[in-house]
Amino acid sequence: MLVSVDNWGVLRPTKAIPDRPLPHERTRSSVQVAPNFECNFEDRPDWKTADKWLHWDLNPFMWCKGRGLDYVFEGDFVSENNGTSYKGYPKVQGFLNLIDASVEDGGFLVVPGFHHRIRDWVSQPHLSSFELSQEAFTDLVYVPPDDPIHQQTQKIPLRAGHFIIWNSELPHQNFPNDSTNFRMVQYIKMFPNPPQGSYGLLHRTHLLKLQLPKHLQQTPTAKSLFGL
Structure with a gap:
């Protein structure tokens, strides 16, 4: 398997946001403040992610019909879920949850x-x-x-600390944060290593x-995992 440590993800709090900078703390997982901190609070619905953006991080038509990727520019590392044809092998992606996240804090929907x-x-004709x-x-296909x-x-x-892994064929999205807490994750993806010497792998x-x-x-383990 090839492994790629991808993007990190943050959903900002959208409720009771202080109208002035908070005191510095080494770590902060919410916008809650000490009783003696004087400020006004406001909700920020404009900070919410969209309600409906269900998508795949691959093109389902390319993936299911065996069309691949040539790795000709840097952006192909985002697209590489299409880098090898299906051939019966799953491709998976996942993330490590860095802080507790309730339904109100926004998060993963699948x-x-x-x-x-x-x-x-x-294969539906109307598509x-x-x-x-x-x-x-x-x-990315919606x-x-x-x-x-x-x-x-x-x-x-x-x-x-929870680590969730899902098949890349599953439509998914983040749903909006509706709380005073952050949501923070580290994304990872994994997929079968193409055959040695294959055109796409050499370019990658x-x-x-x-x-x-x-x-x-x-x-040596890192070189194997990252395809070097």
Whole structure:
């Protein structure tokens, strides 16, 4: 398996936001303040993420129909969930939850079990025009707004230290923060290593070496995991 330590994610609090800077603390997981701190509070609904942006971090049509990726520029590392054809192997992604997150704090929302029917979904005749409209998008495809998939989602609240892994074929999104607390995660993805010498893998290795600091030392295990 190849492993990529991807982006981090933060959902800001949106309730009872102080109108002046908070006192410095070494760590802070909410906007709650000490009783003697004088300020006014306001809600910030404009800081909320969108309610509905259910998506895949791959192009489901490319993925299911075996079209891949050539690694010709840096952005392909975001798109590399399409980097190898399906061939019966799953691709997974995940995140480490860094602080406790309740439903009110926003978080992960997913369509459970959709990986069992994604191939039937992409084969629906009425989606042919939608497929054509998505050909240029390899790293993010949104579920059509009128698709019944939107009614099949489940919210997943998590404690600090919980690590959740899901099949990349599952539509998912973050849902909005409606509290005084932060939500913080570290994203990770994993996918089968392409055969040695394959065109895509050679380009990936070359591009990755160009981006890494020259002084960075790696163990044999790290080189194997990151495809070097």
